[in-house]
Amino acid sequence: MADLLIELFSEEIPARMQARAADDLKKLLTDGMVEAGLTYASAAAFATPRRLCLTVEGLLDASPRTVEERKGPKADAPEKAIEGFLRGAGLTRDDLEKRDTPKGAILFAKIVKEGRPAAEIIADVLEHTIRTFPWPKSMRWGNGTLKWVRPLHTILCILSREDGAEVVPLDVDGIVSGNTTYGHRFLAPDAITVNNFDDYAAKLKRAFVVLDSAERRDAIWHDATNMAFASGMEVVEDAGLLAEVAGLVEWPVVLMGRIGDDFLDLPPEVLQTSMKEHQKFFSVRNPKTGRIERFVTVANRTTADDGATILAGNEKVLSARLADAKFFWDNDLRIARSDVGMAAWVENLKNVTFHNKLGTQAELIDRMAVLARALAPMVGADADDAEQAAKIAKADLSSEMVYEFPELQGLMGRYYALAAGMSEEVAAAAEEHYAPLGPSDDVPTAPVSVAVALAEKIDKLTGFWAIDEKPTGSKDPFALRRAALGVIRTLVENDISTDLSAVALKGFGAHRVKLADPSEEADFTNLDLPINLLDFFHDRLKVYLKDQGIRHDIIDACIAMEGNDDLTLLVKRARALSDTLKTDDGENLLQAFKRANNILSQAEAGTNLEYSHGGDVKFAETDEERALFAALDQADSVIAPAMKAQDFSTAMSALASLRPTLDAFFEAVQINTDNDVVRRNRLNLLGRIRTLCASIADLTKIDG
Incomplete structure (x- = not known):
């Protein structure tokens, strides 16, 4: 087993592209290696403004040897067919084996693929990845054909084991792979030789490079909020700006500056927007007044004067920007307050x-x-x-x-x-x-x-x-x-x-x-x-209700009802129906409705008859029939006023309460009896069930 470390070191990568690029590097490399038979235990990718890094642990030393058996043509097939099979398999006639099968003598071939060393596979996959990397925008430089987001300077690619590390040989347009990287552009620009990922990350840290973007984000937010708190202030949260700023620096140094008094009365949103868009500054708010009074900027280096010169320059540039914003604000207010106004x-x-x-x-x-x-x-x-x-x-x-x-x-x-x-x-x-x-x-x-x-x-x-x-x-x-x-x-x-x-x-x-x-x-x-x-x-x-866990068929059952252009009413109905069908009574009621509806559909098919008269209890012959008449009367007395009041939950609960009575009815009562009067009465009783259900939702559209 070996561990792989790759670093692609370049000029500054735009912050907005870094996270996606790290993900792409990981996917392209690992997918390519696995496809070539090189499996691994774990992988992680990182990005800073000047580098993309991939570390892979538990990598096989070589891809495994494989043996594939391929069935060919019949032994007495035309010579051209056999030659075509041999060309496709990359074999000779001596490599074929003839076997007797129920379909006659068939030629078979065993195709053996020897394993390849890990370094050889990695070199191929990495070169392909570099040359086809999906940057949103890329450029060419010098005399080469290689395209990269910014000029690519070095490729670090090493396989490390317990007995040492080896460089994976690779040459991409004259950029030869090695085992060296570089620290911070200003604070530690010299070359650094590394042996494995832990060595790499530790030496970069000593060379003023924080490799992990999450660590940079946390450090920026921790220092910014502590500085603001020490001054009785609070930093205005902005996750997008924090991620962007973390992508602009390799060694974040947080500094807090002041906003000129002339600009403090600008709307806080104007200050926030101007500082964020033009300077990438965080806004610092006075919690007592709600005003934005200070800003936080993140430098990419330490300085002998603890950032005083950097802050002075930033404050000067910010004042010029905010002077423009104040001019716009004052001029707009003058127009808004004029006789003509807006x-x-x-x-x-x-x-x-x-x-x-x-x-x-x-x-x-x-x-x-x-x-x-x-x-x-x-x-x-x-x-x-x-x-x-x-x-x-x-x-x-x-x-x-x-x-x-x-x-x-x-x-x-x-x-x-x-x-x-x-x-x-x-x-x-x-x-x-x-x-x-x-x-x-x-x-x-x-x-x-x-x-x-x-x-x-x-x-x-x-x-x-x-x-x-x-x-x-x-x-x-x-x-x-x-x-x-x-x-x-x-x-x-x-x-x-x-x-x-x-x-x-x-x-x-x-x-x-x-x-x-x-x-x-x-x-x-x-x-x-x-x-x-x-x-x-x-x-x-x-789409809206699906995100809330309500199925499409339930929504369709409600859309089929009158009043479907009242979306609020429609949503209430769908939610109530969904909740009802999640209960055992609701699910069993649905099955009872479908059974009743199927019986009625068969009875009405090919005739002019419909069974919507509700039936008459005086023709009931069994206790279960009489119980269902009574239960329907009770449910109807609840459902009708509930529907009028748009109280769908109450209506559907009353409908679901019919379940045990319906179960008993279907268990004990034969619908298609020889007595024609009783049969029609029972069908009309089923029609009453269908009508009552249809007053709430079109249950025929429900799946299951």
């Missing part, structure tokens, strides 16, 4: 295209205002506030701050709306109407925000449906699936019951979409479009 920005949006077939951003705002006003009473919002909020929700797209930092759209709208003297509810809607942007984001809950958020997404869906720009396969360039899921979550999580088809019609009605002929316009109010759109919502709903 209307000036909305006017500018008349020159910004939303979509060439759906008009400008200003036209989008007009449609959103119409929709938000119509939706307001459905969600408990004030109609005037909802309309006003929709009219200014996207105004900040014209502001200088959002032009500089697009990720602040909506958030800056809230600040500017408050500066313009608008209510908290209207201002909040400007920020929240984009939500949710992802499956883990919170949905808006304030009524005005809900109205505008729904209006924005319904406008998008109905608009793109109207111009036939629907998602196809994996393509969804306008994020319509996300918009539909946003509508579903906003309605369901706020417990809003509404007729989605009617809402969609309002969306289509708000559109006057320019067609291919500019002289033509259409008012999209035909019913086919909303029905297609409702199907799309139902498909998204299945």
